Amino acid sequence: MIAAAIGTPLLLVIVTLLVGRGFDETAALRREVVRSYEARAELQRILSLHQDLETGQRGLLITGDQRFLAPYSEAAKQIDSAFADLERSMPSNGAHRHDLAELRRVSRDERDFVDRAIGLSQRGERGAAQRLVAVGEGKRSMDRIRALIAHISSAERGALERATRGVEAARIRLRIETFALQAILLLLVAGAGLLVMRSNAARDAARRRSEDMAARQAAIFDSAKDGMIVLNHSGSVESLNPAAARMFGYGIDELLRRDIGILFEVAPDRGRIESFLRRLQEHRGTVTGAMQEFVGRRRDNSLFPLEVSLSSVPIADTPLFLAVCRDISERREIEQIKAEFVATVSHELRTPLTSIAGSLGLVAGGAAGAIPPKALRLVQIAQSNSTRLVRLINDILDIEKIEAGRMTFDLKPIELEPLLRRVAGDNAGFAAEYGVRIEVETPPRGAAILADEDRLIQVLTNLVSNAVKFSRPEGTVRLRVTPLDRRFRISVVDEGEGIAESFQDRIFGKFAQADNTDARKKGGTGLGLSIVREIVTRLGGAVSFESIPGEGATFYVDLPAATAIAAPGMQPQPSHAVSGATSILHVDDDPDMLRVLASVFEGRAELFSTPSVVEAKAAIRNRTFDAVILDIGLADGSGLELVPLIRAGNPSIPIIIFTAQELDRVRSEGADLVLVKSRASLDQLVAAVMERVSEQRSGPVR
Numbered sequence: 053m054i055a056a057a058i059g060t061p062l063l064l065v066i067v068t069l070l071v072g073r074g075f076d077e078t079a080a081l082r083r084e085v086v087r088s089y090e091a092r093a094e095l096q097r098i099l100s101l102h103q104d105l106e107t108g109q110r111g112l113l114i115t116g117d118q119r120f121l122a123p124y125s126e127a128a129k130q131i132d133s134a135f136a137d138l139e140r141s142m143p144s145n146g147a148h149r150h151d152l153a154e155l156r157r158v159s160r161d162e163r164d165f166v167d168r169a170i171g172l173s174q175r176g177e178r179g180a181a182q183r184l185v186a187v188g189e190g191k192r193s194m195d196r197i198r199a200l201i202a203h204i205s206s207a208e209r210g211a212l213e214r215a216t217r218g219v220e221a222a223r224i225r226l227r228i229e230t231f232a233l234q235a236i237l238l239l240l241v242a243g244a245g246l247l248v249m250r251s252n253a254a255r256d257a258a259r260r261r262s263e264d265m266a267a268r269q270a271a272i273f274d275s276a277k278d279g280m281i282v283l284n285h286s287g288s289v290e291s292l293n294p295a296a297a298r299m300f301g302y303g304i305d306e307l308l309r310r311d312i313g314i315l316f317e318v319a320p321d322r323g324r325i326e327s328f329l330r331r332l333q334e335h336r337g338t339v340t341g342a343m344q345e346f347v348g349r350r351r352d353n354s355l356f357p358l359e360v361s362l363s364s365v366p367i368a369d370t371p372l373f374l375a376v377c378r379d380i381s382e383r384r385e386i387e388q389i390k391a392e393f394v395a396t397v398s399h400e401l402r403t404p405l406t407s408i409a410g411s412l413g414l415v416a417g418g419a420a421g422a423i424p425p426k427a428l429r430l431v432q433i434a435q436s437n438s439t440r441l442v443r444l445i446n447d448i449l450d451i452e453k454i455e456a457g458r459m460t461f462d463l464k465p466i467e468l469e470p471l472l473r474r475v476a477g478d479n480a481g482f483a484a485e486y487g488v489r490i491e492v493e494t495p496p497r498g499a500a501i502l503a504d505e506d507r508l509i510q511v512l513t514n515l516v517s518n519a520v521k522f523s524r525p526e527g528t529v530r531l532r533v534t535p536l537d538r539r540f541r542i543s544v545v546d547e548g549e550g551i552a553e554s555f556q557d558r559i560f561g562k563f564a565q566a567d568n569t570d571a572r573k574k575g576g577t578g579l580g581l582s583i584v585r586e587i588v589t590r591l592g593g594a595v596s597f598e599s600i601p602g603e604g605a606t607f608y609v610d611l612p613a614a615t616a617i618a619a620p621g622m623q624p625q626p627s628h629a630v631s632g633a634t635s636i637l638h639v640d641d642d643p644d645m646l647r648v649l650a651s652v653f654e655g656r657a658e659l660f661s662t663p664s665v666v667e668a669k670a671a672i673r674n675r676t677f678d679a680v681i682l683d684i685g686l687a688d689g690s691g692l693e694l695v696p697l698i699r700a701g702n703p704s705i706p707i708i709i710f711t712a713q714e715l716d717r718v719r720s721e722g723a724d725l726v727l728v729k730s731r732a733s734l735d736q737l738v739a740a741v742m743e744r745v746s747e748q749r750s751g752p753v754r
């Protein structure tokens with residue numbers, strides 16, 4: 053199109069110039085023809101005038117009559133003017149100047165000869181004049197004049213023919229050039245026409261696509277389940293789809309040009325809306341329309357949870373914004389149902405599993421008396437698998453809790469050495485099953501981090517258990533602390549086979565196993581490292597690893613350093629001393645759990661067990677206890693209901709929540725400690741209870 057637009061007028065200009073040049077050449081040829089004919093006519097005139105001279109001379113000499121001199125006299129007067137006219141009609145390039153000069157000279161000779169002959173005749177010497185003529189001088193002059201005139205005429209005719217041929221050649225060349233240019237012009241016009249046709253076809257196709265897209269978008273807009281509201285820069289509704297109108301209980305026309313604030317429980321200030329939309333427009337392309345939750349207001353003033361995503365609409369004219377609204381009432385109900393289901397499952401699975409694991413542990417430890425070695429081995433297998441099942445359930449519940457954003461963290465300074473030794477001690481029995489030792493390299497003095505102690509123990513337990521499972525028999529798993537810049541690095545080092553390179557990229561993924569045989573040989577769900585990464589990330593740290601195949605692996609946990617460290621002398625010492633006066637109230641609706649705990653505390657404390665909130669209240673009113681262990685989900689209420697009653701009677705009595713539910717800090721307010729069944733062992737529960745009883749007896753601790 054551009055070549056045609058530029059080439060077509062250019063070719064027209066060239067053709068015009070060529071045609072103009074052709075006209076100029078034709079006009080020049082015409083002038084040359086006229087001039088040539090005029091020159092040759094003048095030559096014939098000069099020849100005729102000289103013949104008139106001869107005729108007058110001859111008539112006078114023959115007749116002696118002066119009247120025959122009339123042609124002579126008339127020709128003699130015109131010859132000079134005839135030569136002047138010839139000079140003007142001859143070309144200025146001087147091609148015939150020599151012949152013309154010769155013609156003038158011969159003409160003068162001829163006129164001198166005629167004048168002499170006429171003079172002799174007029175003086176009466178006609179005989180002398182006739183003899184002069186008879187000598188032939190006049191004849192030779194006239195022959196010379198005729199020859200010169202013929203030569204000049206022939207040259208003029210030849211020059212005219214050459215000019216004519218040149219002009220003809222130029223005309224033919226001009227015709228060819230004109231045809232060629234016209235052909236090119238036609239091609240350009242045809243090409244331009246073709247391009248115009250293609251452009252029109254493309255434009256029509258684009259228009260059809262645009263119409264189709266607009267129709268699809270309109271169909272999506274109208275049929276979308278989510279509400280879509282288009283806003284102008286001041287926050288007024290420009291348009292909305294039927295889903296939005298239904299969601300808020302309005303007709304579409306009722307919301308047009310209305311402020312968006314009427315659709316929310318608390319209408320934002322109009323200035324804030326405009327300011328927000330202006331910022332959104334300024335950051336167009338960087339803001340991705342993140343979802344935000346609001347409380348929507350329907351036309352009947354009923355409220356509902358609303359999720360809104362706001363993004364700018366990239367159009368050239370007035371800036372517009374698209375608010376995508378989603379009623380999340382149903383989702384909230386499902387989340388509530390799911391939370392209740394998880395709580396139920398947690399309680400219904402963790403409570404019996406804790407009883408099973410605890411009972412098996414007591415049996416394996418000889419609490420029920422000596423058992424045959426074969427039966428002991430079977431009990432140990434059952435205990436190991438119950439522990440494995442507990443770990444599986446805990447992992448699944450933890451990952452669900454992390455993904456739901458419901459895992460809370462209680463950050464506080466934690467000294468690393470006692471924590472690492474506790475992790476090593478807790479996992480020593482597990483390591484012994486694999487013939488592996490766990491060693492803690494003494495950390496730098498005062499090394500402490502800022503973290504949630506329970507979650508950090510969970511992280512390290514996962515890493516240590518993995519290291520144990522993948523270590524060779526007689527191997528060693530080492531826990532090491534290295535100071536970094538305002539952080540401490542906890543390293544878990546094993547001497548196993550290392551991590552295959554093909555597995556390293558996905559090692560922190562959910563359900564990640566190096567191969568299918570790992571799950572069978574080593575056990576586990578493949579969730580442990582995923583949970584580790586999520587917890588460490590939420591603690592403000594990072595987890596990484598190094599591994600050389602065949603030489604073991606080292607996992608690093610980097611966490612922020614803390615400065616507040618408890619003095620070593622303040623560390624509580626486990627109390628295993630049996631006090632005959634120690635009395636503990638245990639409230640749990642699971643009879644097996646009541647029996648297991650009674651067995652666990654046997655010889656350490658006197659346990660008053662009850663499955664009922666009502667019975668517990670009666671016991672609190674009638675007896676004095678040194679500590680209380682409470683479950684949450686009871687048949688006739690919640691164990692948390694007992695906390696105010698217990699505190700009213702004895703504000704300093706240790707209250708330990710031992711439940712299958714994951715409690716947040718608010719719900720557990722008033723309790724000294726919360727331990728989750730299956731996550732905390734019975735030994736840990738006993739140690740915690742006896743420790744607090746000892747502290748309570750030795751002095752105020754609250």
